[in-house]
Amino acid sequence: MKPTNIQNPEYFHKVVDCQYACPAHTPVPEYIRLIANGKYTEAYLINWESNVFPGILGRTCDRPCEPACRRGRIEQGEEPVAICRLKRVAADNKGPVKQYMPTAPAQGNGKKIALIGGGPASLTVARDLAPLGYEIHLYDEWHKAGGMMRTQIPAFRLPESVLDEETGYILSMGIHTHFNHYVSSMREILNKDYDAIFVGTGAPKGRDLNLPGRKEGARNIHIGIEFLANVAFEHVHSIGKKVIVLGGGNTAMDCCRTARRLGGEQVTVVVRSPFSTMKASPWEIADAQREDIPIYNNMPPKEFVVENGKLRGVIFEKVRAEYDDKGRRTLVPTGEPDVFMEADDVIIAVGQDNAFPWIERDLGIAFGKWDLPVVDRISFQSTMPKVFFGGDAAFGPENIITAVAHGHQAAISIHLFCQGKDLLTDRPAPTTNLVRQKMGIHEWIYDNAVVSDDRYAVPHEEKKLALSNRKVEVELGFDTDTAFKEAQRCLNCDVQTVFYHSRCIECDACVDVCPTSCITFTINGDEDDLRMRLSAPALNKSQDLYVSDTLPTGRVMVKDEDVCLHCGLCAERCPTAAWDMQKYLYNVTKAVKIL
Amino acid sequence: MSFIKPQFRHPALPKNRVGYTKADYEGAISTLCAGCGHDSITAAIVQACFEIDLEPHKLAKISGIGCSSKTPAYFLRNSHGFNSVHGRMPSVTTGAYLANRDLIYLGISGDGDTASIGMGQFVHAVRRNLNMVYIVMNNGCYGLTKGQDSATADAGSISKEGHTNQFRSIDLCSLSIELGATFVARSFSGDKHQLVPLIKAAMAHPGFAFLDVISPCVTFNNNKGSTKSYDYVRAHQEATSELDFVPEKEAIHIHYKEGKSVLAPLHDGSLLHLYKLAPGWDPTDRRSVIDMLQNAKVEGTIPTGMLYLDMNTRDLHDLIHTVPQPLNSLREEALCPGQAALEEINASYR
Numbered sequence: 001m002k003p004t005n006i007q008n009p010e011y012f013h014k015v016v017d018c019q020y021a022c023p024a025h026t027p028v029p030e031y032i033r034l035i036a037n038g039k040y041t042e043a044y045l046i047n048w049e050s051n052v053f054p055g056i057l058g059r060t061c062d063r064p065c066e067p068a069c070r071r072g073r074i075e076q077g078e079e080p081v082a083i084c085r086l087k088r089v090a091a092d093n094k095g096p097v098k099q100y101m102p103t104a105p106a107q108g109n110g111k112k113i114a115l116i117g118g119g120p121a122s123l124t125v126a127r128d129l130a131p132l133g134y135e136i137h138l139y140d141e142w143h144k145a146g147g148m149m150r151t152q153i154p155a156f157r158l159p160e161s162v163l164d165e166e167t168g169y170i171l172s173m174g175i176h177t178h179f180n181h182y183v184s185s186m187r188e189i190l191n192k193d194y195d196a197i198f199v200g201t202g203a204p205k206g207r208d209l210n211l212p213g214r215k216e217g218a219r220n221i222h223i224g225i226e227f228l229a230n231v232a233f234e235h236v237h238s239i240g241k242k243v244i245v246l247g248g249g250n251t252a253m254d255c256c257r258t259a260r261r262l263g264g265e266q267v268t269v270v271v272r273s274p275f276s277t278m279k280a281s282p283w284e285i286a287d288a289q290r291e292d293i294p295i296y297n298n299m300p301p302k303e304f305v306v307e308n309g310k311l312r313g314v315i316f317e318k319v320r321a322e323y324d325d326k327g328r329r330t331l332v333p334t335g336e337p338d339v340f341m342e343a344d345d346v347i348i349a350v351g352q353d354n355a356f357p358w359i360e361r362d363l364g365i366a367f368g369k370w371d372l373p374v375v376d377r378i379s380f381q382s383t384m385p386k387v388f389f390g391g392d393a394a395f396g397p398e399n400i401i402t403a404v405a406h407g408h409q410a411a412i413s414i415h416l417f418c419q420g421k422d423l424l425t426d427r428p429a430p431t432t433n434l435v436r437q438k439m440g441i442h443e444w445i446y447d448n449a450v451v452s453d454d455r456y457a458v459p460h461e462e463k464k465l466a467l468s469n470r471k472v473e474v475e476l477g478f479d480t481d482t483a484f485k486e487a488q489r490c491l492n493c494d495v496q497t498v499f500y501h502s503r504c505i506e507c508d509a510c511v512d513v514c515p516t517s518c519i520t521f522t523i524n525g526d527e528d529d530l531r532m533r534l535s536a537p538a539l540n541k542s543q544d545l546y547v548s549d550t551l552p553t554g555r556v557m558v559k560d561e562d563v564c565l566h567c568g569l570c571a572e573r574c575p576t577a578a579w580d581m582q583k584y585l586y587n588v589t590k591a592v593k594i595l
Numbered sequence: 596m597s598f599i600k601p602q603f604r605h606p607a608l609p610k611n612r613v614g615y616t617k618a619d620y621e622g623a624i625s626t627l628c629a630g631c632g633h634d635s636i637t638a639a640i641v642q643a644c645f646e647i648d649l650e651p652h653k654l655a656k657i658s659g660i661g662c663s664s665k666t667p668a669y670f671l672r673n674s675h676g677f678n679s680v681h682g683r684m685p686s687v688t689t690g691a692y693l694a695n696r697d698l699i700y701l702g703i704s705g706d707g708d709t710a711s712i713g714m715g716q717f718v719h720a721v722r723r724n725l726n727m728v729y730i731v732m733n734n735g736c737y738g739l740t741k742g743q744d745s746a747t748a749d750a751g752s753i754s755k756e757g758h759t760n761q762f763r764s765i766d767l768c769s770l771s772i773e774l775g776a777t778f779v780a781r782s783f784s785g786d787k788h789q790l791v792p793l794i795k796a797a798m799a800h801p802g803f804a805f806l807d808v809i810s811p812c813v814t815f816n817n818n819k820g821s822t823k824s825y826d827y828v829r830a831h832q833e834a835t836s837e838l839d840f841v842p843e844k845e846a847i848h849i850h851y852k853e854g855k856s857v858l859a860p861l862h863d864g865s866l867l868h869l870y871k872l873a874p875g876w877d878p879t880d881r882r883s884v885i886d887m888l889q890n891a892k893v894e895g896t897i898p899t900g901m902l903y904l905d906m907n908t909r910d911l912h913d914l915i916h917t918v919p920q921p922l923n924s925l926r927e928e929a930l931c932p933g934q935a936a937l938e939e940i941n942a943s944y945r
Contacts, residue, residue, distance in 0.1 A: 074603045163805075395866035395899050448599035461744040505825050507630040507813065508785060512638035515618075536605040553829065575630025575813040 001100070001547045003556075013544065013583040014544060016470065016494045016563050018083055021068035023405035025172070025430075025588045026050040027272075028065055028083055029232025029494040031372030033446065035086055036487035037161035038480070040115055040593055041088035045100055049594040050587070051404050052124050052170070053149070056364055058088030058473065060153055062250075062281060062399040070493050071542070074516065074563050075464035079455040081489045082478075087275065087485040091162070096286055102131035102594060104174035109133035116183050119147020120400045125414065128591040130173035132415060137194070138175050141182035148202050149400060150390075151229035152251065154258050155471045186359040186387075196386045196414045197305045199373075200403070204353040209348050215303030216347070217311035219303060224251045224349030231258055231470065237449040240344020242562045244314055245384060246301055247349035248278035253288045255347045260291050261470035266339065267293050270314075273331060274321050287474065295355040300331060302338060304346065313342040315591045354555040371394060380410040388413060390463065411591040428589035435438075437495055437568075437581040446492050448568040450515075457487045492566045496584045501548040503513050503578035506555070510542040510570035510579055516563045519570060524556045534560055612648040612848075620644045622672040627662055632784030632810030632825075633732045637669045638700070639787050640730075643794035654699040657689055659713060662739050663705030663732035663810075671701075684714025685720035687893040689729055690913075696912050699798055700727035707737050708747035710765045721774040721803055728797040728804045730871040731767055734812035735823035742815025753820025768902055769888050770902045771805045773880060777805035777908040778882075780901045781921060783828050784811065788902060795798065796867050796901075802908035807849055809897070828848040828897060833898040835876060835887070839868040852868040878904050 004011060014020050018028040024048060034043035047054035057569040061084050066072075069080030076365060111134050115122035118140030126136050144150060145167040150157065155589030171177060189197055206223035208214070211296045214221060219239065223245065243264040245256040248271035259267045269288065271278055275297040278285065289295065299316035306312065316339045319331040340380040354372055359365060366374040373382050375389045382389055390410040413423045437445045459476045460466070478486060509520045517535040524530070530545060531538040536558035538545060548557040571579040598681050600621075608616040620641040625634050644654070651673035658664035667676050679687040684702050688892035692700055702720075707733050709717045720729065727899065735748040742755055749764045775926035776831045778800040782790040792806065809828050817824045822831075869878060874889045884903045891898045918925070 073606070075606055078603075294750065446598065449599070450603065452602050505813075505817075506629070506785060507632065507811070507825060508635045508638070508787070509630045512634050513600075513625070515604060516602045517617075536607055539607065563603075563605055565601050565603060567597065569597055569600070569624075572597055573625070573629045573634070575628065575817075 001524060001530060001545065002547045003154065003501075004546045006546075009430055010288060011544070012432075012434070012496050013430075013565075013586045015496060016584065016586070017068040017070050017293045019586065020434065021053075023064065024051045024584065025405075026065075027494065027587065029490055030491050030585060031054045031090060032081070032083070032086055032487045032490040033492070036484055036490075038158050038449070040090045040093035041095045041096045041100075043095055044094040044097055045595055047087055047090060048097070048101070048169075049082065051401060052127055052407070053120060053166050053400065053404065055091035055166050056149055056158060057400060058084060058086075058091050059158050059162070061087070061401055062502075064401070070491055071489060074565065077304055081470050082455055082486050083457070085458050085475075085478055086483060086487055088534050089480065090366050092477050093480060096347065098209045100496050101169060102173070102592065104130045106112065107133065108135050108581070111135065112137065112193060113191070113414060114189055114197045116189065116197065117147055117201035117393065118145040118177075118179075119140070119200055119202050119391060119403065120149060121393070121403040121407040121410070122147070122198060123167060124404045125200070125390065125411045126175050127170045127173065128408060128411035128594075130170070130175060131412060131592045131594075134216050134418075137178060138171075138176050139178045141180070143179045145179075147200070148225075151232050152254065154224050154233070156261065156466065156474050157254070157259065159471070178336045184194050184358050185398070186363055186365070190363065195390065195418050198410055198414065199387065199389045199393050200391045200407070201356070201393045203352045203354045204396040205353045206280070207351045207353060209301065209350060211301060211303055213306045213311075216306040216309065217304045217503055220311040220343075222345065222347045223391075223398050224255045224347050225352055227347055227427070228254055228258060230263065238261070238263045241265045242342050242344045244315075244341055244343040244345075245347045245349055246271045246342060246446035247271070247351070248280055248295075248297075249349060250280045250284050251352070251353065252347075252349035253280045253284040255349050256288055256293045257291055258470060259345070259347065260293065260467055264345075265394075269293060269295040269421070270301065270316060270341070271295060271297045272319070273329070274298055277571070278322070298331070298529070299339060305340065311343060311346065313340055314346060315340050328412075354393060354396060356393075370396070376423075378409070378427070379413040379416075380406060381413055381423055386417065393508075401498050408588060408590055412589075415591045431587045433585045433587055434496070434582045435585075437583055442572045444495075444568055446495050446581070446583065447488065448492070448495075448566070448581070450491065450565050450567050451488045452487060453489055455489065470574045474593060481518065486494065493564075495566050495568070495581050496547075497559065497564065497570060498550050498580045498582045499546065499559070499568070500578050500580070501551055501557065503558065503576045504551055505576055505578075506551055506553055507575060509573040509575065513569045513573040514520070515569065516566045516568065517563055518560050518562070520558045521551070521555045523554065524550065530558055531560075534558060536560070538562060596622060611645055613650055614647065616643040617641060619673070620671055622650070622669040624669070625666075625669045628738075628812075628877065630637065630812045630813040631662065632808075632812070633663055633666050634669070634736060635784040636730065636732055636790070636808050636810055637666050639784075639790040639794055640670050640785065643791045643798070646791070647795050649699070653697070654701055656701045656703060657684050657688045657691065658703040659705075659708040660798045661705040661708045662734075662812075664708055666732070666764055667703055682708055682711075682716055683731075684708065684713065685716040685725070689720065689725060692725055693917070694923040696726070696917075697921050700725070701798075702727050702729045704729065704731050706731060706733045706735060706745040706747040708764060710767060713773060718770070718774055721771050721776045721805070722913050724777060724802045724908060724914065725777065726802055726912070727828070728794070728800075728806065729807045730794075730808060733767070733823070734806055734810050734816055735764075735821070736812050738812045738815055740819065742812065746755040749822040753818070755815050755818045755821075765886040766892070767806070767807045767887065769885065772888075772903050774886055776801040776805050776903070777905040779903040780805070781807045781809070781834055781897070781899045782811045783897075783899055785825055785829065786899070789834060789838065789931075792838045792840040793901065796838065798866075799840070799865050800908075802905075826895070831895060831897045833896045833901050834892070835871070835873040835898050835902060836878070837872065838901055839870075841866040841868055842940065845920070849938040867901075867904070872900075872920045873898065879906075
């Protein structure tokens, strides 16, 4: 193999698994260390710079970082660091932050931007562009900003006060809001004198199930996201005692738990496919089950049973999943008799789609597969140069953190576009910084001891109280003592093991001390060959091998990054400082310097 | 500074026949200087014990005083151990060995602990052919007292502070052969490929097995002009042979050119496979070994690998006709056979 080029900003970035997995590339270990040090305000601001909604995401994020966390790989049964809930600790315990946030300049830059939809993508664009002096107009059909964060996430998971606070930081940057204003025509917007338009309207259409009885039972059959919005805006206050929720995603989990709080006594979730393939996050499933909500699987609904104009229940078929050679799934009836389940109300939460009935198709904005707009994956520009898409509106339903990541990139594009620059070649590179952590002989600035604690569970509100009021937050968040202990579980993967081959005397001290057998000195070979010849086989191909230049004995140093604990022992035992621990801070450049 | 090694190990670490991973043969984290050759020898011992499927309770590690003698704290945390007095490791081992012949005895010593203060003890352990492995971690200096020349420092070797050693060195390998040792090898801490099979073979050898391991002192004796530095040893090391240790039950799958291969069966059924590289040298012929070592001295090379091997060995218990049962397990009736037996003995003198 060729020597690894550590000058490539992506090499060490990839070693920071959590940050690499995060769509917005939030520097996770950096803020976790700050939390451990009790510097909650700083931890919050690092988050805010990167993901704009630390308090919201600390409760609701899909947390792609956690399955990626190295901690989950280092031992069978070891769980990742509770990254998401630590983020909330920063938000819960921070001091005043407003004074550290950028403000809109007194003098605008003369450019006007329209943001359609007031969700996370649009708000991110607003946050990134307002400090540059853009005049920003935000349109939303509801009376408050937040989009799906407000309409689809129940208050027992995300208190309104947190939403109001974090959307407020952005709106107070001089954003012109047009609330209660449903944009029904893109042409109308285009006719106004906006220099650029950003569409962040999400995926607002809940899928329906056209089964027999659907029309007859319509009064008691609800679409999941509409039901959640109606509850959020207090148009709906109650539901029947027996409720069936159809679907296995996070929306289904929110619906069933909401139903429990509105008077549903026997709330049941029914999934058409196997339990193991449910789309909902495991922790959301666990939270629903904790609230006495059974989940039945392998039962697709067949018919809504309506008697005398009143919904009686649902008939389900029984199936099993079979997979063909290509892994495609078919649900095959088992031949068992159909099952009838009683219900006063049924909530359909089987997915959602994009919908752009308001964009006229003769404007020059091209639409492609599944009626999604044709959008560039890097610039987020549509086929009409001044129109940009982001969030769920761009490529279909994802999650909040993805919408934020889109927003940052769209903001850069809009800023480049308004300056007449090229959207692809003029994009700013990420900023990186590699800093030695040596503080003395065998002393590091970071806390390099690896603790053996298991993951700490977040305490929950007492169930009876939680179910009595839909506004009572279920998760209580870590107290600061537990947060410290959980933060100490972080392996500091951003503190990189940097190898200087010219200093190495090949004494093997690093090989001998490495607890997880990551380091090998051997004759070079091609990657597949090397992976099998190391101190421990490097079977996880998603993790790179760090290969040095050839050493005096003709060998190379090969480090398998997979289960490195970043404990710094290789550098502590190195007599010539050929190994050094250096903190790598990678930051996605924003349209404007935020902090 | 880290005082505790993280508890996590590579999740794919293989297990040996007795169900242990390599990590189960480790000890506490080393407190020696970073880069010390002794740590590499420690790692080689761990590797060797893992590979021979050792049950840790079947080994006793015994040491004297010095950097080398600290290392038993860093390996085999579940084995027996005795950190004895300076230079007195051989006598403590002798006592332990007489009391219980069933254990593997691993003596760890240094050049000071063996060639200076312990010389009087060392030579007698050799000539008594104690069934033990005697490892000297040889760095040619007194590292614990800031690097003065030791008795194994070569004449002409330059110390870190710049003075040249005027005294002839003691070659522990030659001395051992002279005293009748039945297994003599030299290796280098930076060459685990060679060292691990040697340790394994030494543990299987039914007599005194001597291993002189050159182990650079990174702090006091790794400078230019030193003959015990990483660079010097790498440049002057000449392997006498390639060695394979073939454990019992494992098929032999290595083929060597005829005439250059020596196959030595060990008492436990395992085999030692030597592929000779040095010309005019026969590892079973004491005189040829002495010649080879003397020639190397003249030529300035450091022969490493197996040097001398005598398979027709009788260890101490055999020589003094002790009972096969470990003495520590003999009961009172066997040790004090009583008045009648005494009468019988007395009668035999009358």
